[in-house]
Amino acid sequence: xxxxxLFLAVLAGALLVPAAPASAHGGEAPDATAYRIQAxxxxxxxxxxxxxxxxxxxxxELTNGTGRTVEVLGYSDEPYLEVxxxxxxxNVNSPAAYTNQTLDGDSPVxxxxxxxxxxxxxRISAEPSVRWHDRRTRWLSADPxxxxxxxxxxxxxxxxxxxxxxxxxTTFEFRGTLTWEPPPAAWAWWVGAALLAGAVVALxxxxxxxxxxxxxxGGTLVLGYAVTRAISGVDGHAPAIVAAALAVAAGxxxxxxxxxxxxxxxxxxxxMFGGLADAGVFAQxxxxxxxxxxxxxxAVLVALGAGAGLAATGLLRLRSAEPAPLSSDA
Numbered sequence: 001x002x003x004x005x006l007f008l009a010v011l012a013g014a015l016l017v018p019a020a021p022a023s024a025h026g027g028e029a030p031d032a033t034a035y036r037i038q039a040x041x042x043x044x045x046x047x048x049x050x051x052x053x054x055x056x057x058x059x060x061e062l063t064n065g066t067g068r069t070v071e072v073l074g075y076s077d078e079p080y081l082e083v084x085x086x087x088x089x090x091n092v093n094s095p096a097a098y099t100n101q102t103l104d105g106d107s108p109v110x111x112x113x114x115x116x117x118x119x120x121x122x123r124i125s126a127e128p129s130v131r132w133h134d135r136r137t138r139w140l141s142a143d144p145x146x147x148x149x150x151x152x153x154x155x156x157x158x159x160x161x162x163x164x165x166x167x168x169x170t171t172f173e174f175r176g177t178l179t180w181e182p183p184p185a186a187w188a189w190w191v192g193a194a195l196l197a198g199a200v201v202a203l204x205x206x207x208x209x210x211x212x213x214x215x216x217x218g219g220t221l222v223l224g225y226a227v228t229r230a231i232s233g234v235d236g237h238a239p240a241i242v243a244a245a246l247a248v249a250a251g252x253x254x255x256x257x258x259x260x261x262x263x264x265x266x267x268x269x270x271x272m273f274g275g276l277a278d279a280g281v282f283a284q285x286x287x288x289x290x291x292x293x294x295x296x297x298x299a300v301l302v303a304l305g306a307g308a309g310l311a312a313t314g315l316l317r318l319r320s321a322e323p324a325p326l327s328s329d330a
Contacts, residue, residue, distance in 0.1 A: 030056065030058065030103075030280065030284075030288065031277075031278045031279075031280035031281050031284075031287065031288060032056070032280045032281045032283065032284030032285070032286060032287045032288065032293075032296075033056055033057065033284050033285075033286050034144070034148070034180055034181060034182075034183065034284050034285055034286065035057060035138065035139050035158075035178060035179070035180055035181070035286065036057070036155075036178075036179045036180075036181050036285070036286045037053050037056075037057030037137050037138065037161075037176060037177075037178055038053065038176050038177050038179070039051070039052055039053050039174065039175070039176040040160075040175045040176050040177060041174075041175060042165075042172060042173070042174055042175070043162075043172045043173040043174075043175060044170070044172035044173075046066060046070075046167065046172070047066065048064075048065035048066045048067075049062075049063075049064055049065065049066050049070060049167075050062070050063045050065070051063075051165070051174045053137070053176065054131060054232070054233055055131075055233065055234055055288050056286050056287060056288040056289075057137060057138065057286070058103055058133065058288070059131040059132055059133055059134070060131065060132060060134050060137065060163065060174070061129065061130070061131045061233075062081075062083055062129065062130055062165075062174075063083075063128065063129040064083040064084075064085075064128045064129070065128065066167070067085055068085070068167060068168070069082050069083065069084045069085075069167065070082070070083045070165060070166070070167050071083075071165060071166040071167070072130075072132070072163070072164075072165055073163075073164040073165065073166060073171075074091075074094045074095065074096035074097075074115060075095065075096055075099070075115075075135070075136070076095070076115035076116075077115075077164060078091070078093075078094050078095075078096075078115035078116070078119075079091045079094065079119045080094040080096045080097060080100075081130055081132065082121060083128055083129065083130055084128065085128055086126070086128075087123055087124075087125050087126040087127060087128065088123070088124055088125040088127065088128065088129070088130040089121040089122060089123050089124065090121070090122050090124050091119040091120060091121060091122075092113070092120050092121075092122050093112070093113055093114055093115075093117040093118070093119060093120050094113065094115060094119075095109045095113045095114075095115060097113070098110065098113060099135070100132050100133045100134065100135075101133075102133070103133050105133070105135055105140075131233070134163055136161050136162070136163055137161045137163065137176060137178065138178070139158060139178060139180070144180065145158055145180055147180065148180045148182075152182055153182055154182065155179055155180060155181045155182065156179065156180045157177060157178070157179045158178045158179060158180055159177070159178050160175065160176070160177055160178075161175070161176055161177070161178055162174065162175045162176075163175075181285035181286060182285060183283055183284055183285055184282065184283070184284075184285060184293070184297070186282040186283040189282040189297055189300075189301055190282060192301050192305065193275070193301045193304040193305035193308070194305065195305070196301065196302070196304075196305025196306060196309065197304070197305045197306070197308040197309040197312070198309070199305075199309065200214055200305065200306055200308075200309025200310060200312075200313065201309045201312050201313050201316070204263075204309065204310070204312075204313030204316075204317070205313065205316065205317075208254060208255075208257070209254075209255055211251075211254060211263065211310065211313050212251045212252070212253075212254035212255035213251065213255070214251070214306055214309070214310065215247050215248065215250050215251025215254060215263065215266060215267070215306070215310050216247075216248050216251035216252060216255075217251075218247060218251075218270065218302050218303070218306035218307070218310075219244045219245070219246070219247030219248035219249075219250075219251060219266070219270060219306075220244070220248055221299060221302050222240065222243075222244040222247070222270060222274040222299055222302060222303045223241060223244035223245060223248065224299075225240075225274075225289070225295075225296065225299035225300075226240035226241045226244055226274065227241060228289070228290065228291070229288065229289055229290075232289075232290040234288050234289075239273040239277065240273050240274045240277065240278070240303075242269070242273070243266075243269035243270050243272065243273035243274045243303075243307075244270060244274055244303075246265065246266040246269045246270070247266040247267065247269065247270040247274075247306075247307065247310065248266075249262075249266065250262040250263050250265065250266030250267070250310070251266070260313070260314040260317035260318050261314060261318060262314070263310045263311070263313055263314030263317070264310075264311050264314030264315050264318065265314075266307075266310060267306070267307045267308065267309065267310025267311030267312070267313070267314060268307065268311040269307070270303050270306065270307030270310065271303060271304055271307030271308045271311060272307070274299075274300070274303030274304075274307060275300055275301075275303035275304030275305075275307055275308075276304065278296075278300045278303075279300060279304070281293070281296050281297050281300050282297060282300070
């Protein structure tokens with residue numbers, strides 16, 4: 001009973017650890033997507049101004065080191081954001097200020113938001129940097145593009161896009177491309193995770209130190225993946241970091257001969273929050289990770305396979321360690 005309560009408490013703690021916001025605008029980046037949003041650059045060279053695509057295209061990021069104000073224009077070319085030397089300001093009269101609050105653009109726009117109205121600026125950050133959702137860069141339909149439906153085995157460039165910027169009286173653009181990419185073979189990654197889980201169980205029933213090493217190595221790999229995502233500004237990584245740390249701790253304690261219950265807790269947390277939570281990377285081409293997609297998929301495969309194998313090993317060892325029930329004479 002006490003072990004069950006601890007198990008539930010640990011998993012609840014991993015789930016409820018809040019993720020720190022990456023910027024003034026909260027992130028909603030999906031684990032993966034079929035659409036690759038790439039930047040081709042600024043139409044005008046502006047020293048010390050950096051604009052880039054982040055979070056697998058979920059948001060754009062502008063960092064202004066010019067010492068002068070740079071504006072991001074809204075969907076009607078109205079002032080939307082001003083990134084000044086003393087921070088970032090948002091025009092509350094711009095409809096984009098409300099539409100861009102969510103990735104889907106489904107936030108209600110108040111009646112007083114009028115692109116023709118004089119700007120009313122509200123400071124939203126003390127940093128000369130901002131991230132925002134921008135519908136001009138993305139595929140907005142829930143249905144795949146006709147090109148992808150007709151030929152789902154090849155990538156398709158859908159269009160060029162441009163986001164207007166302004167500094168003083170000079171207007172220029174941040175430009176890029178939108179491409180649909182075919183999905184990877186998701187089944188192969190799931191099979192790999194299942195095979196890894198089986199191998200870990202087989203090892204764990206024979207060698208205590210072997211399964212402890214698996215927990216340390218697997219947890220460290222997943223921890224590195226989650227921390228890398230956090231450093232790149234992806235939200236929602238905290239549960240995976242906690243779960244990976246639990247798996248590493250369980251492995252260390254298992255190597256020291258402690259109870260297999262720790263393997264059950266660490267493995268289950270790793271599989272749930274490091275694996276299942278990010279399993280979308282198996283089915284889509286573009287992942288929210290600042291590196292090759294196969295690296296992210298491998299980390300999730302390890303979290304799922306090693307985590308499930310560790311949890312099963314811990315459970316089987318617990319059952320084998322339980323004393324046999326006393327028999328009564330008739």
